[in-house]
Amino acid sequence: MMDEEHGEPQTPPAAADNNSYILGSMGKFKVVVACLPMHQLGAFSAAAVAKEMFFSFPRIRVGMLVGIGAGIPNDDNDPDIRLGDVVISSSPESGGVVVYDFGKKLADGSFQSLSVLSRPPRSLGSALGKLKAEHEMHENKVVHYIEEMLEKYPIMRKKKYSHPGLSADRLFQANYLHVSGKTCAKCDTSTQVEREERLDENPVIHYGTIASGSAVIKDALTRDEIRDKHGAICLEMEAAGLMNNFPCIVIRGISDYADSHKNDHWQPFAAATAAACAKEFLEHVQPKAVDGEPVVKDILNQG
Numbered sequence: 001m002m003d004e005e006h007g008e009p010q011t012p013p014a015a016a017d018n019n020s021y022i023l024g025s026m027g028k029f030k031v032v033v034a035c036l037p038m039h040q041l042g043a044f045s046a047a048a049v050a051k052e053m054f055f056s057f058p059r060i061r062v063g064m065l066v067g068i069g070a071g072i073p074n075d076d077n078d079p080d081i082r083l084g085d086v087v088i089s090s091s092p093e094s095g096g097v098v099v100y101d102f103g104k105k106l107a108d109g110s111f112q113s114l115s116v117l118s119r120p121p122r123s124l125g126s127a128l129g130k131l132k133a134e135h136e137m138h139e140n141k142v143v144h145y146i147e148e149m150l151e152k153y154p155i156m157r158k159k160k161y162s163h164p165g166l167s168a169d170r171l172f173q174a175n176y177l178h179v180s181g182k183t184c185a186k187c188d189t190s191t192q193v194e195r196e197e198r199l200d201e202n203p204v205i206h207y208g209t210i211a212s213g214s215a216v217i218k219d220a221l222t223r224d225e226i227r228d229k230h231g232a233i234c235l236e237m238e239a240a241g242l243m244n245n246f247p248c249i250v251i252r253g254i255s256d257y258a259d260s261h262k263n264d265h266w267q268p269f270a271a272a273t274a275a276a277c278a279k280e281f282l283e284h285v286q287p288k289a290v291d292g293e294p295v296v297k298d299i300l301n302q303g
């Protein structure tokens, strides 16, 4: 998704930094990409990666957490979240991310969240407004950027980075459990939730609350409980570790519905839609506005 790739850093990262990086440019910005170590997902890992990044790149001012997440459907299909869609953290009440599993149980049995997460930086917040306004008039560029990527790296088609097909997006009723096997081939189609047919494969970008927690959710009833409690439309595991250490927004491509039918079939395409959306988002961020943000290292030193 980079416009220019600059490879790995020429100077070795600082001694305290164990991350590996890819450098490049996207639009008007120089970009540093750090990935979470394989099999080490979750908030602690994300916080560690971000912290170490600032040793080697002390001038970083803002960030984006980009990857896959689970979509949370709702009875009214509003928002109508499908696999391959993108959710961007944004909410006037919560700031965009809530932690659903850190808090205390009150005497009446209810749960009070104790974690207060920072809001996204101003420069990214205003760009979000512009992106949203743009899509009132024009189709988003997610498909366009994915096509560009697949033309440049044709092998990615074989690796399932192209759209898996609308019929491969199956949402089952919350109380219907997965039968068996890696796919839903044996699952009863009559228990699928009826949804309006999408006319094309263009992913939709949704703006709302992302619920972050320490467990992989594979249970529709737990998922729906989190939705009802926090008004969340997406579930993931890393944002909670990042929001207070790194002024950022979270962009998640939807790869499953956090139910027992969860599998990895949509993961490559969902990762691609999130990355494509991040690229388009960055086009609306003003370099001047980012220059006005404090460098992250200074914020951390104050804290």
Ligand SMILES: [Zn+2]
Pocket: 177, 178, 179, 183, 184, 185, 187, 260, 261
């Ligand atoms: Zn199934």
